[in-house]
Amino acid sequence: MSQILTNKAITSRDKDYSQWYNDIVIKAELADYSAVRGCMIIKPYGYTIWEKMQQTLDKMFKDTGHVNAYFPLFIPKSFFSKEASHVEGFAKECAVVTHYRLKLDSEKKEIVVDDDAKLEEELIVRPTSETIIWNTYRNWIQSYRDLPILINQWANVVRWEMRTRLFLRTAEFLWQEGHTAHATAQEAIEEAEKMLEVYADFAENTLAIPVIKGIKTPNERFAGAVETYCIEALMQDGKALQAGTSHFLGQNFAKAFDVKFANKNGELEYVWATSWGVSTRLMGALVMSHSDDLGLVLPPKIAPIQVVIVPIYKGIEEMEEIKSKLQPLINALKQNSISVKFDDDDKQRPGWKFAEYEMKGVPVRIAVGKRDLQNNQIEIARRDTLEKQLISLDKAVDFIKTLLDNIQKNLFLKAKKRLDANIHYVNTWEEFKGIIETKGGFVYAHWDGTAETEEKIKEATKATIRCIPLNNPKEEGKCIYSGQPSTQRVLFAKAY
Amino acid sequence: MSQILTNKAITSRDKDYSQWYNDIVIKAELADYSAVRGCMIIKPYGYTIWEKMQQTLDKMFKDTGHVNAYFPLFIPKSFFSKEASHVEGFAKECAVVTHYRLKLDSEKKEIVVDDDAKLEEELIVRPTSETIIWNTYRNWIQSYRDLPILINQWANVVRWEMRTRLFLRTAEFLWQEGHTAHATAQEAIEEAEKMLEVYADFAENTLAIPVIKGIKTPNERFAGAVETYCIEALMQDGKALQAGTSHFLGQNFAKAFDVKFANKNGELEYVWATSWGVSTRLMGALVMSHSDDLGLVLPPKIAPIQVVIVPIYKGIEEMEEIKSKLQPLINALKQNSISVKFDDDDKQRPGWKFAEYEMKGVPVRIAVGKRDLQNNQIEIARRDTLEKQLISLDKAVDFIKTLLDNIQKNLFLKAKKRLDANIHYVNTWEEFKGIIETKGGFVYAHWDGTAETEEKIKEATKATIRCIPLNNPKEEGKCIYSGQPSTQRVLFAKAY
Numbered sequence: 001m002s003q004i005l006t007n008k009a010i011t012s013r014d015k016d017y018s019q020w021y022n023d024i025v026i027k028a029e030l031a032d033y034s035a036v037r038g039c040m041i042i043k044p045y046g047y048t049i050w051e052k053m054q055q056t057l058d059k060m061f062k063d064t065g066h067v068n069a070y071f072p073l074f075i076p077k078s079f080f081s082k083e084a085s086h087v088e089g090f091a092k093e094c095a096v097v098t099h100y101r102l103k104l105d106s107e108k109k110e111i112v113v114d115d116d117a118k119l120e121e122e123l124i125v126r127p128t129s130e131t132i133i134w135n136t137y138r139n140w141i142q143s144y145r146d147l148p149i150l151i152n153q154w155a156n157v158v159r160w161e162m163r164t165r166l167f168l169r170t171a172e173f174l175w176q177e178g179h180t181a182h183a184t185a186q187e188a189i190e191e192a193e194k195m196l197e198v199y200a201d202f203a204e205n206t207l208a209i210p211v212i213k214g215i216k217t218p219n220e221r222f223a224g225a226v227e228t229y230c231i232e233a234l235m236q237d238g239k240a241l242q243a244g245t246s247h248f249l250g251q252n253f254a255k256a257f258d259v260k261f262a263n264k265n266g267e268l269e270y271v272w273a274t275s276w277g278v279s280t281r282l283m284g285a286l287v288m289s290h291s292d293d294l295g296l297v298l299p300p301k302i303a304p305i306q307v308v309i310v311p312i313y314k315g316i317e318e319m320e321e322i323k324s325k326l327q328p329l330i331n332a333l334k335q336n337s338i339s340v341k342f343d344d345d346d347k348q349r350p351g352w353k354f355a356e357y358e359m360k361g362v363p364v365r366i367a368v369g370k371r372d373l374q375n376n377q378i379e380i381a382r383r384d385t386l387e388k389q390l391i392s393l394d395k396a397v398d399f400i401k402t403l404l405d406n407i408q409k410n411l412f413l414k415a416k417k418r419l420d421a422n423i424h425y426v427n428t429w430e431e432f433k434g435i436i437e438t439k440g441g442f443v444y445a446h447w448d449g450t451a452e453t454e455e456k457i458k459e460a461t462k463a464t465i466r467c468i469p470l471n472n473p474k475e476e477g478k479c480i481y482s483g484q485p486s487t488q489r490v491l492f493a494k495a496y
Numbered sequence: 497m498s499q500i501l502t503n504k505a506i507t508s509r510d511k512d513y514s515q516w517y518n519d520i521v522i523k524a525e526l527a528d529y530s531a532v533r534g535c536m537i538i539k540p541y542g543y544t545i546w547e548k549m550q551q552t553l554d555k556m557f558k559d560t561g562h563v564n565a566y567f568p569l570f571i572p573k574s575f576f577s578k579e580a581s582h583v584e585g586f587a588k589e590c591a592v593v594t595h596y597r598l599k600l601d602s603e604k605k606e607i608v609v610d611d612d613a614k615l616e617e618e619l620i621v622r623p624t625s626e627t628i629i630w631n632t633y634r635n636w637i638q639s640y641r642d643l644p645i646l647i648n649q650w651a652n653v654v655r656w657e658m659r660t661r662l663f664l665r666t667a668e669f670l671w672q673e674g675h676t677a678h679a680t681a682q683e684a685i686e687e688a689e690k691m692l693e694v695y696a697d698f699a700e701n702t703l704a705i706p707v708i709k710g711i712k713t714p715n716e717r718f719a720g721a722v723e724t725y726c727i728e729a730l731m732q733d734g735k736a737l738q739a740g741t742s743h744f745l746g747q748n749f750a751k752a753f754d755v756k757f758a759n760k761n762g763e764l765e766y767v768w769a770t771s772w773g774v775s776t777r778l779m780g781a782l783v784m785s786h787s788d789d790l791g792l793v794l795p796p797k798i799a800p801i802q803v804v805i806v807p808i809y810k811g812i813e814e815m816e817e818i819k820s821k822l823q824p825l826i827n828a829l830k831q832n833s834i835s836v837k838f839d840d841d842d843k844q845r846p847g848w849k850f851a852e853y854e855m856k857g858v859p860v861r862i863a864v865g866k867r868d869l870q871n872n873q874i875e876i877a878r879r880d881t882l883e884k885q886l887i888s889l890d891k892a893v894d895f896i897k898t899l900l901d902n903i904q905k906n907l908f909l910k911a912k913k914r915l916d917a918n919i920h921y922v923n924t925w926e927e928f929k930g931i932i933e934t935k936g937g938f939v940y941a942h943w944d945g946t947a948e949t950e951e952k953i954k955e956a957t958k959a960t961i962r963c964i965p966l967n968n969p970k971e972e973g974k975c976i977y978s979g980q981p982s983t984q985r986v987l988f989a990k991a992y
Contacts, residue, residue: 034628036619040568042565047566051564072530073652073654074591076532094598095570096594096596097591099591101587101656102592110577111576113573172569
């Protein structure tokens with residue numbers, strides 16, 4: 001096992017966790033910085049992972065009755081004023097299109113904005129699409145027969161962030177946003193809750209990331225929502241990461257955009273709404289949930305390459321011999337829908353390749369030399385535990401199938417164990433500050449329910465209320481900060 | 497057969513071709529107008545067709561060795577100045593981001609652009625991504641070992657068009673853009689030609705749209721290309737539509753962005769480039785290639801619903817009986833990867849449904865009533881020819897499989913026949929003007945090879961040179977306009 005990565009050494013987590021994250025994103029070729037402040041380039045290897053996330057989610061959305069559509073990138077400025085809290089939440093951070101033409105300045109010999117081509121009304125590059133979509137739904141909805149509308153959109157959005165980090169916080173990011181319209185509050189709430197379950201299922205069973213489901217405090221709600229549901233994950237440095245949100249929007253956007261329907265009695269009512277989204281931020285959560293100091297670790301379900309075969313040989317002839325002997329195995333794996341790569345690149349040595357595939361998080365690596373073949377065996381290494389085993393070639397397919405399942409399960413269990421070990425219950429302000437400052441993790445503590453206290457705790461410790469978990473047990477207690485009575489503990493953490 | 501569409505009557509082609517097109521796009525629910533000038537909404541039914549196009553193309557790209565990635569939406573203004581002809585082609589029509597914040601004007605009580613948040617350098621919403629991508633490739637390419645780079649991107653782009661039409665010409669549209677980097681001119685040319693073949697294959701074998709492959713005249717080339725390859729299709733009104741382009745970019749972008757590689761001898765050379773793209777414009781081509789006065793006609797390969805079953809019944813019980821009797825057929829069709837919908841909507845009558853599915857272009861419609869079931873038969877209607885046939889239930893699966901293949905082939909042959917019937921050879925200016933004005937279609941005529949003549953012909957007739965077909969036969973002749981000697985005929989048409 002090549003523990004020393006000379007080519008592409010990455011900073012260890014102990015030394016500098018933040019740098020470790022950046023190193024993995026860059027050196028595993030997930031993403032790259034761009035010439036545009038805050039905008040990233042998603043490189044082919046990273047994009048393939050994103051495509052696999054998309055495919056899985058898209059199927060889950062369609063299986064729950066949703067269809068995809070596409071709405072404009074630009075939103076007229078005035079739309080943002082229509083929903084009062086929405087404008088507060090998004091106006092501060094958006095890209096504004098003011099002109100529609102450039103021209104050549106003949107004196108300066110450079111290209112300049114053409115002042116004659118100023119837009120009458122500025123256009124905002126969508127930070128989220130509630131406004132343009134509800135402006136459209138007004139024309140699509142007349143009667144209860146037109147409901148529900150269950151639409152999802154895969155799109156890019158822009159939020160002008162001052163401090164950016166690859167995947168975690170970028171000015172432009174990719175996401176999906178569901179926007180549904182319903183005849184009753186009950187149906188909309190059920191939709192919002194259903195999609196939260198879809199996200200939790202996806203996070204846990206595809207990405208192997210355990211999450212806590214809950215609702216946000218009013219302070220942390222989506223701008224324009226009546227209730228925001230979320231899934232919260234815990235990264236290896238003890239900080240929380242919000243991995244997905246689903247909002248019950250009440251009739252707020254229907255009222256803002258005058259969207260009414262005739263119910264079965266012919267009476268006009270405002271339509272009920274939800275919206276829900278996950279983004280390329282999940283790529284950051286993925287990296288920080290499973291990876292180690294050798295590089296990326298990927299759950300098999302979203303690994304671009306699940307099995308890599310590295311031949312160990314002298315001379316091309318020997319390599320070709322290994323290749324042809326392994327061809328039946330390669331074919332059998334493919335027939336089992338397992339993606340496999342035989343690395344016949346003669347320019348790199350096996351040791352370099354080992355380090356490279358460890359860096360890229362390939363779940364299973366097969367190494368095979370001439371002597372192995374004579375013994376009818378191959379060496380199989382798993383990325384998650386770095387364990388190696390010699391396996392008879394005849395039994396390899398079954399072994400690998402089981403191994404991939406085991407790696408998927410093991411990554412989840414390992415992350416779940418870490419999550420559970422980092423949940424703390426505290427009863428005093430001193431305890432709270434101590435845990436948040438030293439250990440991090442999730443902290444269950446009593447809170448008096450006021451936005452003021454929430455804000456004070458944030459100012460003092462940088463910890464926020466991540467959520468009030470679903471089915472949270474009621475418990476009498478005193479707020480750790482104000483000492484006022486409290487009926488339940490809520491979940492605090494420092495967060496990305 | 498319900499020839500009269502009362503609900504959603506569309507204008508006939510004879511009466512107003514342009515209105516016919518708009519009616520189909522709107523009433524088949526492919527797209528809708530938006531509140532943003534020139535930007536469209538792609539509705540779920542239209543988007544499903546686009547998704548099917550994407551899936552087929554994406555597989556073709558991957559089968560030819562390409563991978564997907566994602567580059568920023570925004571491009572710094574200065575990048576456009578770096579490639580001289582590129583700036584000419586795109587600077588006139590682009591959305592310019594100048595600010596990154598809005599604020600509430602406390603006096604006016606309205607939301608305004610925050611002048612304190614002006615960008616140092618304006619950002620252009622990408623009209624195409626050569627500049628940002630080649631600026632990135634500079635960091636990715638050092639040696640011949642880094643080549644080729646074979647990347648594709650699925651993205652939205654913006655070109656500020658003054659006159660817009662749904663799908664055909666919109667300010668924002670969806671597309672894919674391939675951007676490849678090569679060590680030799682030869683390899684890049686082969687890539688550009690290969691992708692032209694991929695596009696032609698896709699147009700003809702998936703969309704059932706026959707195309708003519710060729711190269712553009714210098715005048716009509718992509719801004720920054722050395723050679724532009726294209727596929728040209730002919731719409732029902734006799735106008736041409738450019739359905740895809742593939743560009744050999746030479747070293748133009750490598751020079752503009754200083755992208756060099758060390759060849760095997762260690763010498764630095766500029767990298768060779770291609771780019772190629774198709775867009776949601778193909779949706780317009782699809783509509784105008786096959787549809788009729790009853791609505792959309794779709795090739796089975798990209799139809800969201802391939803078979804629809806309309807039960808004819810009295811009372812829900814009878815409907816349920818029909819449904820359960822047909823369940824084995826529905827299951828068998830699904831097992832054959834045929835998408836099928838049983839329309840159990842009790843709110844609409846069969847006649848309304850017939851018209852609706854004709855409007856939406858569903859290739860095969862099954863109608864079945866109680867008496868049909870007693871006779872163990874169903875009525876099968878094909879959308880392309882509107883023919884109906886009674887078929888024994890036992891033979892239905894095989895019949896439908898064959899029928900779907902036949903419809904796919906028939907649509908192509910019908911369009912091919914129309915294309916062939918609308919190719920004209922003319923030798924004089926009078927003939928040329930006559931054909932262009934009265935019949936339209938493709939016109940093969942001699943041209944003296946000068947941009948000046950090309951421009952004059954365009955001014956006089958609105959016809960442009962669509963392409964110089966690949967493998968164009970050499971033939972001595974005289975230019976129809978100037979009378980100067982010519983060595984080959986080129987393909988003229990009025991175009992979208």
